[in-house]
Amino acid sequence: MSNLGRSSALLGVGTMASRLTGLLRTVVLVGLIGSNASAVADAFFVANQLPNSIFGIISVGILTAVVVPQIVKATADSDGGNAFISKMFSLGTTVLVLATGAAMVLAPWLVALQLRPDNPQQIALATAFAYWCLPQILFYGLYALLGETLNARRIFGPFTWAPVANNIISIVGFLLMGALFGQDLTNVAVWTPEMIAWLGGVSTLGIAVQAAVLLLFWRATGIALRIDFRWRGAGLGNLGRVAGWTLLMALSSLAAGFYQSWVANEASGQGAAAAVMSNAWLVFMLPYSMIVYSIGTPYFTQIAEHASARRTAEVRRDISRSIRVLGFFITGALAATTAAAIPASRVFTNTPADSIDAAIVLLCYLIGLLPLAILFIVQRTFYAYGDTRTPFLFTLLQGVIVVATTSMAAALNAAGILPTALLAAAVALGQSAASTLQTVVAIALLRRRMGHLGARTWLLSLVRCMVAAVPSTFAGVGLFVLLGGVDGWMVSDKLLGALGSLAIGGVVLLVYVGVLALIRVPEIHIATSVLRRKLFKSASERERPVS
DSSP states (O other), X not given: OOOHHHHHHHHHHHHHHHHHHHHHHHHHHHHHHOXXXXXXXXXXXXXXXXXXXXXXXXXXXIIIIIIHHHHHHHTTSTTTTHHHHHHHHHHHHHHHHHHHHHHHHHHHHHHHTXXXXXXXXXXXXXXXXXXXXXXHHHHHHHHHHHHHHHHHTTOOHHHHHHHHHHHHHHHHHHHHHHHHHOSOOOOGGGOOHHHHHHHHHHHHHHHHHHHHHHHTTGGGGTOOOOOOOOOTTTTHHHHHHHHHHHHHHHHHHHHHHHHHHHHHGGGXXXXXXXXXXXXXXXXXXXXXXXXXXXXXHXXXXXXXXXXXXXOHHHHHHHHHHHHHHHHHHHHHHHHHHHHTHHHHHHTTSSSHHHHHHHHHHHHHHHTTHHHHHHHHHHHHHHHHTTOOHHHHHHHHHHHHHHHHHHHHHHHHHXXXXXXXXXHHHHXXXXXXXXXXXXXXXXXXXXXXHHSOOOHHHHHHXXXXXXXXXXXXXXXXXXXXXXXXXXXXXXXXXXXXXXXXXXXXHHHHHHHHHHHHHHTTOTHHHHHHHHHHHHHTOOTTSOOOOOO
């Protein structure tokens, strides 16, 4: 049995460091270019999201779905997978270079798909940012290739810790930019080519360093990479056929995301739009990344091993264990983030009034947090069996629902029923509804493939956690109101917003654990076991499965 406890602990600490420095990076950036009602912030976030979106195609659409299971299988080869992985890296790097070049050529059109045409200055600024940011595609792709290979060889730490270097470089760069060019850069008209180059160049430099950090740990894989373009007969044809479905899946998600951005940016310069949505998603992803990635990633590797060996009963146990553990932690985090939505949003806005607009967007995203955590395990179980067609189908369904709900929001706004100030929140709410329905369908399809999934056990576990989350959320909201609410100290300043969020989160989690202990649910023992293994188990001890 693999040491899931120590792997999860390493991932958890690394993810926490990465996310916290990422949050600080965003705080500094918001102080520089604003967020709510800032046309500059919306322009930059549209441009900087382009390489991230294409990284999503590479990482989620191809690497996680295809490469990790293939590498696990390739390690059984007589050469430990060296030949296959060298060919894969040569092919992957070639594709990355071509994709980066194509994106640079298409930059004006990619930007125009997300911004309204009635603000040509904003579109020109976003396009200029895009030319500096799009080379990140190559570095994101290399980071993903190196990192996923390290993960497949059970070297989990570097992939999680490398973004810290990126964040530190960005923080220093943004602070220097503020010192050189001034603190208030929210006006599109004041931006010069030098300022554009500084902001875009610093952002891309950070991603390049993030990829380079992983090379320092490559020797531990035992893989000797060589340039090898002899792809014929290497089994890459089968990999390409499997990747075809995931590529279509990622492209459909990308198209839906572009449409969401285009509709939400109707409010750009007036209220919450692309920048606020991006920051709200960052807060949303903090508990998701710290909990789901740190616990779910080692389980995914184990599921891939058991699926490869056709040990279906063990795959079912892996699914049940991982969902129960994820459900316990993610539900507590959901309650804490919901109660602290306003002070947490204040951290990423420049005024108390802006924090309320941003909090509404965050709350709409949070509705989909628990379903998305469950989907992480369900979707990757399909990947472990080499099935990428089924995830494409239920992701396509999600894309259709996203487009439908976003179109509804746009129509209501055009009719004067939905205020422009709430347009981004309506788009986020549609995203959560789509993710929830996608998860329900994905579970049903996995059950049809594998038979029973032990759903009665983990569904009952999730219900118990949700019951405990209700009073704990009210306790957190009560503390916020008691200490002044929207007019209190928690919303008066960014630092105080962070401190207030921690205070609310602490109260919520105490009540949450207390309620679960009071009703004597077994999840308490599961969580205690996981935490004991993460924090106290020595390096010489082996992890036992959570029952």
